[in-house]
Amino acid sequence: MLNLFTQTGWRFLWLAVIALGLDQYTKTLVVNKIELYQAIQVTPFFNLTHVYNYGAAFSFLHDAGGWQRWFFSIIAILVTSLVLWWLKQTTKNQVILPVAFSLIVGGALGNAYDRLVHGYVIDFLVVYYQDWYWPAFNIADSAICLGAVLLIVDMFKNKEEQDA
Template structure:
């Protein structure tokens, strides 16, 4: 399983960082380009907070330190779980997605102080908060982890 997880981690991290570099180099900050009218834009945003702008208004120095420390703790905790539960394939896959996403956003926080977001889905005037490949990896990883925990709990009952 380890032979597939390291390449998965590497590919996800590469795609995340490459797409962010492309956006930073080809868009002006807050520039929007329509991709699918009425549904999807590419919009260059720098998110100082966490998901949905959480803590975006906090003092910048404290916010930066908080997110760096929390991210390092989270990466270490998930890496420990991956090490302990590596034989559970779906769970290990989930942890790898989560770690790859966390590392991708961690890189942004360390080098830029904010996270580059650019995927902007919307319907009419309602816009889902912009996100990136790392956020997607974390979200998909959490969904697979919940599925695995649910399936594991059901198998324990039988």
């Protein structure tokens, strides 16, 4: 069993735990310290704003009537299971790919927890420029995005190694 955690990508699962923990901790702080829809300006382009997202990315299907809660929860659990399986398949010499997978797992579980427990995802990070606002997001979303970027980096890195 120990070999499974030292010789595969599962050795990076601590990153998923940190992403999940940091996500849930910051969401708890937001719920306890910031009123719903209250915006606190941090910089001229960044606010902390307590909002709920009943949909998926960019509030996709936010007004679908409630079924989307279970749909997105099931998708998150299935994708997390698949990514955990892929993570187990990575080898000891791989670093970027298992780090990417671990961040994606942590972020997916953070948002899935919100959906299952609350019925919505708690978002609070808002970036904007003048009247243009990026949709609110959270630490879980950031972990998923960072993981996706690392997947792309790994893809190009492996292509360069194969071409050489």
